Every structure is written in C-alpha cells, then in structure tokens.
Amino acid sequence: MPRAYNFNAGPAGLPLPALERAQREMLDFEGTGMSILEHSHRGKAYEGVHDEAISLLRELLAIPDDYYVLFLQGGASQQFAQVPMNLLPAGKSADYLLTGGWSEKAYEEAGRVGTVRVAATTAKGKAYTRIPKQAEISLDPAAAYVHMTSNNTLFGTQWHWLPEAGSVPLVADMSSDFLWRKHDVSKYALIYAGAQKNIGPSGVTVVVARKDLVDGGRKDIPMIFRYSTHASQNSLYHTPPTFGIYLVRNVLAYTKEIGGLDEVERRNREKGALLYGAIDANPDFFRAPVDKDSRSYMNVVFRLPTEELEKRFVAEAAKLHMVGLAGHRSTGGVRASTYNAVSIEAVRALVDFMNDFARRA
Amino acid sequence: MPRAYNFNAGPAGLPLPALERAQREMLDFEGTGMSILEHSHRGKAYEGVHDEAISLLRELLAIPDDYYVLFLQGGASQQFAQVPMNLLPAGKSADYLLTGGWSEKAYEEAGRVGTVRVAATTAKGKAYTRIPKQAEISLDPAAAYVHMTSNNTLFGTQWHWLPEAGSVPLVADMSSDFLWRKHDVSKYALIYAGAQKNIGPSGVTVVVARKDLVDGGRKDIPMIFRYSTHASQNSLYHTPPTFGIYLVRNVLAYTKEIGGLDEVERRNREKGALLYGAIDANPDFFRAPVDKDSRSYMNVVFRLPTEELEKRFVAEAAKLHMVGLAGHRSTGGVRASTYNAVSIEAVRALVDFMNDFARRA
Incomplete structure (x- = not known):
C-alpha cells in the first residue's frame, strides 16, 4: 500500500524516518540482543535514550536552565486536573481563557479541584471562531495562574500572540501545536502537551515548567501527581512509557536533522x-x-x-x-x-x- | 547479536512473535498505508485492535460479565492513589496487607488520600521473606476494601492462596504476576496491573473491576481519575496509549495461540x-x-x-x-x-x- 496522506487530528502521522528507525531496531536495540521495549528503565541503554530525548528537546526549544522537562503519562486530560492539583492552593483562584472545547474541559476539570474563573471567552453559541483580543481579557491579578489553550483542534483557531498576564504565571496547553515553531519558553510558567500531534505517540505527556513553581507546588496531594516528584527523579520516579519516549527521541532527532x-x-x-x-x-x-x-x-x-x-x-x-x-x-x-x-x-x-x-x- | 536471555524485573522480555508482528506492521498496518501509531483512536483500524485486546483478556481469564476491563495510564504507582480516590470515602478506612516495598508504597500513597490501616505485615527489619498466614491478618469488617500485592518483585514472594476477607472487597496489585496463570477473577473486587511484566510494554495499566464498585465509586474527584469515566467510554474517554495497547493485543493473541x-x-x-x-x-x-x-x-x-x-x-x-x-x-x-x-x-x-x-x- 502506498503511504497515506495522513491529515488525522491525532494520533497523527509521524515522520517516516522515525518509524523506520523503530522498525530497524525493533528486535535488537544497538546490538543488545533485545528490543528497547525489553530494556529496564534503570539500565544504560534506556537511560541513554531518555536523557537524549530530554536534551534534544532542551536544545530544539532553547529551554532555559530554570525550567524542568518532564515526561509524564495521562495526556492533556490528566493535566487538566494535575495543573490545579499542583498550582492552585485553597483560598486562591485560577483564570481560564476559553477558546474551544478543550479549554472548556480544562476549566471544568480544574473546577473539580479548586476555584476557577473565566477570564475571557469567545464562545458564540457552541462555536469558537476566534482568539480573544487583550482588551476582552479581564485577568485577576491575584490569580494562582492563567490557563490558555494555544491551539484549538476542533475549531481550527490558534493564538498568534500571548496574553499579557503581568506577574501571574501563564500555563499553556500546547498539545496540538507544541513544536510547530520555536516557542519562547521563558514567557510561560508551565507548558504541557500530549505527544500525539507533533512529538510522538499517544501515552507520553511533555511538561516544561519553571523550577520555582514546581518546587513550590502543593504537597498535600498524592506523590504520583506532584510535578516535584517527577522533577526530582528525572521522570524516573516510576516506570515511564519507555517505548513512547524512545519514539519521541526518534522524532526529535529527525527534527534536528532537517x-x-x-x-x-x-x-x-x-x-x-x-x-x-x-x-x-x-x-x-x-x-x-x-x-x-x-x-x-x-x-x-x-x-x-x-x-x-x-x-x-x-x-x-x-x-x-x-x-x-x-x-x-x-x-x-x-x-x-x-x-x-x-x-x-x-x-x-x-x-x-x-x-x-x-x-x- | 543473538537474542539475550532476558531476566529483567520489568520492563521485561516480550514474546518474540509479538515483537516480530509489530516490526512487520510498523510502517503499514493491515494495508492502510499507515502505522498503527498513526491511526486515530476513533478510527476503525485502531478500535478493532482495542476491542480485540479487551476481548482476548476476557477470554483468557474468563472474566465474568459483571466486571469491567479498563486500559489506563500511569502504572501501578498511579493506582496506589487512584484506588482510594475511587473506593475510599471520607469516614471509612481501608486495610493494607504489607508484604514488601510495593505494598508499603501503596499504603503510604493511600494514606495521602484517606484513612488507612495495616491489617498484616511480615516485615522483618527492612526485609519481607514471607506471605502472612490467615491467622496473622486482622481485618476490619467495616473496611472500604482490603489491599494486597499478589507478588513481590523485590523480595521474591508470592501469595499462593487468597486472604479470607468476607464481604470486604479485595483489591489486588497484580502488576508482577497478572496472567502468570488463570486467576479466579470473581474472588477479587478490583485487580490492577502495570503491563510491563506479563502483558506488554510500560505505559499501559490494566484494571479489572466489579461493575457495581466502579459505578458506585466516588464522584467528588476529577473526571479523569474516576474508573466510571473510563468504564462508560470503553477506555476511550481520552486518547489511550494506542501502540501500547496494540502490543498488549499482540502478546495476548500469542498467549492464546500457545x-x-x-x-x-x-x-x-x-x-x-x-x-x-x-x-x-x-x-x-x-x-x-x-x-x-x-x-x-x-x-x-x-x-x-x-x-x-x-x-x-x-x-x-x-x-x-x-x-x-x-x-x-x-x-x-x-x-x-x-x-x-x-x-x-x-x-x-x-x-x-x-x-x-x-x-x-
């Protein structure tokens, strides 16, 4: 069968060379007599892949040193809860910019964790056909953070500028446009993205977050949901999705190559x-x-x-x-x-x- | 390189035919001109794989109809929190049987969610060299559930009988011995297992749970963490780890074949x-x-x-x-x-x- 022209919304097409590499190495990773799938996450072979994926991401995006790069699980949908669990303490409120179905879901899920507020919405009936203008955004200067969805897959909208949030940390769900170009990471407090659009396969979530924010995150939640847990162990607190991260490595290596x-x-x-x-x-x-x-x-x-x-x-x-x-x-x-x-x-x-x-x- | 004899504790070896199948199909899944990695989780190609994995598991284990089979993310470590989040309401307590490092972790994490109690421990200093006897287990008849770890990877112990828990739901972390033989699922209220030992790659978590328990689970937690959310949508509430579940399918199909x-x-x-x-x-x-x-x-x-x-x-x-x-x-x-x-x-x-x-x- 000729290779399809894949216009899927995600899981989406992957670069052919990244897949060919996976195919070549499927039964024998770098002469070890085992698939990368069969390697321990505590062994040299996998750790090399893991660290390379992180350093490629740091290099491609020029991520500042005061940011952590984490590989988590559960997709953006889990981040909808995990962001407020970490960053929204009792007594504080978080602002949400609604630009589509995914930002609505993020807002609703955060509302099950703490106090949230709509700081802007461009809803017109059930549709969203544009990004708000700065003048339409009413931010709470005391908000724990302000949350935006950088690209909306359902309605086909995308932010081409960043809201002015002053000293309030800007949190962005970039699941569907992370790495579409070089982002200025320093403008964000926390970026999260499910991998299955531009980065790799479903089952891997990338989080890039300011160290001070992660380190100062809430400690009254289970260990597994604290960003600080994963940050302190280089995303090896528990067994990571090793093959998914291996594929992320392949995609990032190819991205650098081109x-x-x-x-x-x-x-x-x-x-x-x-x-x-x-x-x-x-x-x-x-x-x-x-x-x-x-x-x-x-x-x-x-x-x-x-x-x-x-x-x-x-x-x-x-x-x-x-x-x-x-x-x-x-x-x-x-x-x-x-x-x-x-x-x-x-x-x-x-x-x-x-x-x-x-x-x- | 000849194929290694892989005695890894997990991620562990996978059946060679399951890997060979993945290699063969890596660039073109069933004549679609795309990798299974590139298929939408809402498309026919992937849904066929997803449903086959679930039905193979049901068949191999003879899972009763009043149990859900779920594919989740986050591994056993996330289940340590997710079990009490769903099944341990305020005002109730859960019993834990400590037989090693993993059951300790499950107990500690559950303690960050609600009230927990040690119903038995075989700790001898830092080591655990045996499973307790029934007479050593003091169960709370009003417990929300009793939690056991069926096999301990660190110390090499395994339960060869099941504790008598009366009407208290028995929850088992079977990450390291799920499918080592046919389990009598009806004896358990909920079984969870990270896939990376007997079932497939890391990044997939299998949950088999009684429907009444799932449906009656706590609703005061985020949607993404409710078993009922995933049960009601056949584990397609959000994008599942598609390639991981595909590999689980390959492993289960091979298991049936032999x-x-x-x-x-x-x-x-x-x-x-x-x-x-x-x-x-x-x-x-x-x-x-x-x-x-x-x-x-x-x-x-x-x-x-x-x-x-x-x-x-x-x-x-x-x-x-x-x-x-x-x-x-x-x-x-x-x-x-x-x-x-x-x-x-x-x-x-x-x-x-x-x-x-x-x-x-």
Whole structure:
C-alpha cells in the first residue's frame, strides 16, 4: 500500500524516518540482543535514550536552565486536573481563557479541584471562531495562574500572540501545536502537551515548567501527581512509557536533522499558506469559519456549500489515500490537520484535489 | 547479536512473535498505508485492535460479565492513589496487607488520600521473606476494601492462596504476576496491573473491576481519575496509549495461540521448579531467603556466599547473554525474573550456568 496522506487530528502521522528507525531496531536495540521495549528503565541503554530525548528537546526549544522537562503519562486530560492539583492552593483562584472545547474541559476539570474563573471567552453559541483580543481579557491579578489553550483542534483557531498576564504565571496547553515553531519558553510558567500531534505517540505527556513553581507546588496531594516528584527523579520516579519516549527521541532527532524548528516553522507556514490560499481563492465554494488572524497552522477547518458535498469530498479524498479529513464529530465540516509530520507534498496533493473538486461540483 | 536471555524485573522480555508482528506492521498496518501509531483512536483500524485486546483478556481469564476491563495510564504507582480516590470515602478506612516495598508504597500513597490501616505485615527489619498466614491478618469488617500485592518483585514472594476477607472487597496489585496463570477473577473486587511484566510494554495499566464498585465509586474527584469515566467510554474517554495497547493485543493473541493460561502456568511452574531445584540442590552455595511456601514463580531471589561472588556471578552471566540478574538496588543479591515471556530454554541455560559456577567457585 502506498503511504497515506495522513491529515488525522491525532494520533497523527509521524515522520517516516522515525518509524523506520523503530522498525530497524525493533528486535535488537544497538546490538543488545533485545528490543528497547525489553530494556529496564534503570539500565544504560534506556537511560541513554531518555536523557537524549530530554536534551534534544532542551536544545530544539532553547529551554532555559530554570525550567524542568518532564515526561509524564495521562495526556492533556490528566493535566487538566494535575495543573490545579499542583498550582492552585485553597483560598486562591485560577483564570481560564476559553477558546474551544478543550479549554472548556480544562476549566471544568480544574473546577473539580479548586476555584476557577473565566477570564475571557469567545464562545458564540457552541462555536469558537476566534482568539480573544487583550482588551476582552479581564485577568485577576491575584490569580494562582492563567490557563490558555494555544491551539484549538476542533475549531481550527490558534493564538498568534500571548496574553499579557503581568506577574501571574501563564500555563499553556500546547498539545496540538507544541513544536510547530520555536516557542519562547521563558514567557510561560508551565507548558504541557500530549505527544500525539507533533512529538510522538499517544501515552507520553511533555511538561516544561519553571523550577520555582514546581518546587513550590502543593504537597498535600498524592506523590504520583506532584510535578516535584517527577522533577526530582528525572521522570524516573516510576516506570515511564519507555517505548513512547524512545519514539519521541526518534522524532526529535529527525527534527534536528532537517534543520530544527526554524525549518519546521517554514514548512508549516508554507502548508498553511497553500491551504488557506486555496480556500480564499474559492470563496463561493470553500468557507473558512475562523477569523483570519485566529487561523490555525495545525488544523485547517473549512466548510463546503452543503453537508452532502462535504461527505463526498471526504470520501473521494480517501480514494486518493488522503485520510482523516472529516471534521470533529461535534462540529462537522472538513478539517485538514497539518502537523509537523505532514509533508508539503501531501498538502499540495490536497490543494490539487480541492481545486479539482470545486471545479467539478 | 543473538537474542539475550532476558531476566529483567520489568520492563521485561516480550514474546518474540509479538515483537516480530509489530516490526512487520510498523510502517503499514493491515494495508492502510499507515502505522498503527498513526491511526486515530476513533478510527476503525485502531478500535478493532482495542476491542480485540479487551476481548482476548476476557477470554483468557474468563472474566465474568459483571466486571469491567479498563486500559489506563500511569502504572501501578498511579493506582496506589487512584484506588482510594475511587473506593475510599471520607469516614471509612481501608486495610493494607504489607508484604514488601510495593505494598508499603501503596499504603503510604493511600494514606495521602484517606484513612488507612495495616491489617498484616511480615516485615522483618527492612526485609519481607514471607506471605502472612490467615491467622496473622486482622481485618476490619467495616473496611472500604482490603489491599494486597499478589507478588513481590523485590523480595521474591508470592501469595499462593487468597486472604479470607468476607464481604470486604479485595483489591489486588497484580502488576508482577497478572496472567502468570488463570486467576479466579470473581474472588477479587478490583485487580490492577502495570503491563510491563506479563502483558506488554510500560505505559499501559490494566484494571479489572466489579461493575457495581466502579459505578458506585466516588464522584467528588476529577473526571479523569474516576474508573466510571473510563468504564462508560470503553477506555476511550481520552486518547489511550494506542501502540501500547496494540502490543498488549499482540502478546495476548500469542498467549492464546500457545494454548492460553493453562499452558502459561505449566511453563511457569516448570521454570520455577528448575530454578528452585538448582538452589535447593546446592544449599551450601545458594541460599533462597524466602520461605518455601511463599516463593515467587515470577522473581526467583537468591544469595551466594559473598557479595563478591554475587557480582562475579552477574558479570559472568552477562557474558553468556543473560541480562537483568542483579538483585534490586535496595536488596542486593541475585534475582532471576521469569515472567511469561522467559523461555524454559533460557531458564535451563541459567541453571546450567548456576551449577557450573557453583562447581568452579
């Protein structure tokens, strides 16, 4: 079977060389006579991979020394609870910026842990078609932290600037756009991301967090949920998802090889320009519901004139090996997720198909 | 490199056919043009794997219909907290049977969630060399549950009978001996196990639990930590560790192929008989610190006359491709972990080496 053009929203495509490396090494990791899956997490072979994954991430993002890099489990959904468990003490409140379904979930889960407050929302009925403006955000200067979701996979919006939070720690769920370009980590107090978009497979969660915040986190919660527990043991407090972290290493090593995050950003911007260009060039046929300055470079959402045409579009695309184009089950429409591993070639193929489909319809 | 004889305590060896299958399918899962790693957890391809893993587990263990089978994340260490979060309401207390380092950790973590009580301990200084007798266990008939660790990897002990808990729900951490034979699931209220011994890779946690207990679990905790959340959505509430569960599927399919858990038990008993036989046949040289009726079939722990000989033993074994034989860093000594994927051939090779080493020393 030829390799599919994978526009899945996540778990998403991975760079082919990262998978080929895993395939090559599957039965015998570096001449040890064992798979990396079979190595102890306390042994040299695995520890080398673990440390390399962390140092590659530090290098690619230029993460400052006063930040921890943690590999955890449970995905962003567990972080929705773990962030307030660590950072929201009784008597304090946390601010949430609502820009879509995931930030709503983060807000609701945090409300089961402590006191939370909506500092901004761009909800219009059930939809979110834009990122708020600074003037629309009313922050509590005494908040324990302010939480944002940097990219919304359902509605296809993305923050292209950072809210001014003063001295309040900025916490970002970057699950769906972490590493889409070089982020200025120093602007954030804590970043978390499920790996299954740009970083690796599902089952690994990356947390990058200011050391003082982690060290001063709440101690009245179980050990396993304290960031400080994992930080003090280099994410080896308990058995980590070793193969997942190995794959993260493979993806990061490949990312470095192709030129790092500057090259990644160049490709992502080109992909976005191609797709939004095709949409804007056919305004009578394609409709992008998102405000232009809030458009996502990771999830390009658009509508066709009818739901029936949308279904046909997705079905015909599938015959050309383009998969994952149906919009989220809650929103409908078409969604092309163009994470880092989606090639420019794949996007060109999709654009050609879009133009052809519009002409024929 | 020839395939190593892997006596790791976990992550441990996996059946070669399960790994070979993963290698074959790594770039193209069932003609889809994508790796299983790249498939959406909401798509048919992955859902087929997910459901097959669950139904294979149900079949192999003959799990009754009134039990849920869940695939979670975070390992046993997260279950140490998650069990009391779900099952230990305020005003109640839970009983813990201490038989080693892991049950101590489970007890301590539960104490950070609610009220806990030691119902039995076989600690002798820092060591645990046996399982308690029923007469030594003082259960609280009003306890929310009683917690046991079915096998202790550090000290090499294993329960070969079940404590009589009356109507109190029995919760078992079976991380290190789940599936070593057919368990009578109906005797337990809840079983949990990190996958990285007998079931698959690290990063997947299996929970088998009575439906009434799960459905009636505490609701004053975050959604993500409620068993009921995952039960109601077939472990697809959030993105599961898809590749880990795929590998679990591969291991379970292989387990069924070789004859199911009866055959697995036969092999494990033969492996245990070979190793303990070699130890007992050389009582002047090898010493098994564990009481005979508490000996583990998963982790065979023994000492040599001196620590220096133990070091030489481990080093010489490594030259013969036998890895993972050093005892836990907290206990020292020698430990051969003989999980399901360790072949009788590997154990024979180890026994031959033991006999040879004893003769030469």
